[in-house]
Amino acid sequence: MSILLRLCAASAVTLVFAAAGALAQPTRIDVVTPIAPELAAYGPSAIGVRTLTAVDRDRPDVLRTKEGEPTARYDRRFVLEVWYPATLAPGETPGGTYHTVARDPTIAVTLQGQAVRDATLATAGGPFPLVILSHGYPGNRYLMSHLGENLASKGFIVVSIDHADSTYEDQQAFASTLYNRPFDQLFVLDEMTRLAAPGSGSFLSGRPDTSRTGLVGYSMGGYGVINAIGGGYSAASLTMRGAPPNRLLGERAAANPAYRALNDTRVKAVIAIGPWGMQAGIWDAEGLGGIRTPVLFVAGSVDDVSGYAKGTRALFEGVVNADRYLLTFVNANHNAAAPHPAPTETLGATGPAVVAYTQHADAVWDTVRMNNILQHFATAYFDRHLKGDDAKQAYFDVVASGTDAVYAVDREGRELPGHTYWKGFKRGTAVALTLEHATPAPGAR
Incomplete structure (x- = not known):
């Protein structure tokens, strides 16, 4: 073999090993590119993260209940990831990893961010508004970790939920998610309120201000958010294919007077990303009319899971009694904005395992760019509604089409x-x- 051939062969081997090494690197969730919008940049605070567990006692057990028989009950357990403004100890430096799995749970995943595990929660600048993150079906508490870290650096406490029966590792029948999602979100709000109380014994005591709470839901998380803020289910949805037994969805249906009387004033604003359900008949005009909470809808214009014209856009148009915005990523599909970048461990996925990659990817848009745009608008939206920073309204007072805007x-x-x-x-x-805007109908309160 000539010297030239030997050098080429050695170079090829080097490239193979270099590529393999690159694949083994953790996936960064904290990338802010040079073309990111202004408010995507991380804030001034260091970030801490802790994992908590919680139990909601005596919840109806959808999976063990049979139609026409008494509703079974159980203790529903949660794992929560909490990001928060932190004070780092001497010698501590920003950065840490999260160990989880992909949508194909046989693929182990490592994510890299800026949060420091179990760092001390900052005492200055609080109490801090609360933001709750709710993943899709399936998903996990790390799916929107990029947003959790980003908001925590800007003075928010952010809690992300592992929804039982709806994660990559424990996905069960869809009926459980249909029933449990809004209950999960509101239970976590109650749990954070309990932990925030003086004398609770939690590191969160006195730090979250849950009277200033924002909800962020993606896909089935968005479905839950719409119901959590007053979007009662339609009569048709109670008996739809795959619905929970015993008309359990009726507990939070528009026709239920007890549900209509609910109004959790702690929730001041929500972001619903590709919310599922409108295209399936989950809501009608009566149900959507119950929403008064400000909503920022986010969607891809070719979403083939939740739908766009008959899905997220129809929701935006139907929530007539609320102030709302619709941010659309033109030609993006269902993964618009919410999921963190595809894990490096999934780049070689083939066959059925390819869903581990496609869970995070879009055929047209770069995921990091979409993440940065969501971080920008989420910062402006929650600063405006949870912190009372009226100056952030300027980020929404724009011409509707970014393509038509003049620089x-x-x-x-x-x-x-x-x-x-x-x-x-x-x-x-x-x-x-x-970015489109609609104001509440005349007479809405």
Whole structure:
């Protein structure tokens, strides 16, 4: 073999091992690219993270209940990931890993972020507003970890839920998720309120202000969020195919006076990302009319899971008594904005295991770019509604189509007459985005 051939062979081997090494690296959830919008940048606070467990006693057990027989009950258990503003001890440096699994649970996954495990919760600047993250079906508490860390760096306490019967490792019949999702979200809000109470013995005592809570739900998490804030289920949904037995959805149906009387004033604003259900007849005009809480809807325009025209857009148009926005990623599918980037361990997936990659990927949009755009708007939205920062409204006062916005800035960065570009976005980076706004109907309270 010639020297040239030997060098080429050695180089090829080196490249193979280099590629294998790259695949073994943790997936970064904290990347903010140079073209990210302004508010995607991490905030000034260090970030801590802890894992908690909780139990909701005596919940109806959908999976063990048979139609026409007494409703079984059980203790429903949760694993929660909590991110928070932290004070690092001498010698502690930002950064840490999360060990989890992919949608194919045989694939172990390592994620890398900025949070420090069990760091001390910051005493200055609180109490902090609360944000609750709710994943899809299936998913897990790390699916929106990029958003959890990002918001915690900006003065929010963020708790993300592992929804039992709905994670990659324990996915069960869909009926359980249909019934439990809003109950899970509101239980976690109650649990965080309990832990925040003085004398609770929790590290959270006195730190979260749960009277200023935001909910973020993706897919089935978005389904739960819509019901949690007053979107009562339709009569047709109670007996739809796959519905829980004994008309259990009726507990939170629009026709139920007890449900209509519920109004959790702790929830001040929500973000619903690709919320499932509208296209399946879960809501009608009566049910959606019960929502008064401000909503930021986020969707891909070609979402083939939750639907767009008959799904998220129909929800946006139907929530007539609430102030709401619709942020659309043009030509994105169901994975718009919410999931963190595809784990490096899934890049070689083939056959049925490819879902471990496609759970996070989009055919048109870059996932990191979508994550950064969500981080930007979530920061502005929750600063506005949970912290009372009215100046953040300017990030929503934009022309509807980012593609049509005009960028007119001089060399010193000063805006020129005719500049209509989206606030906080760099030149050319609002392309293929739309942001629409609708106000409550006259007389809505």
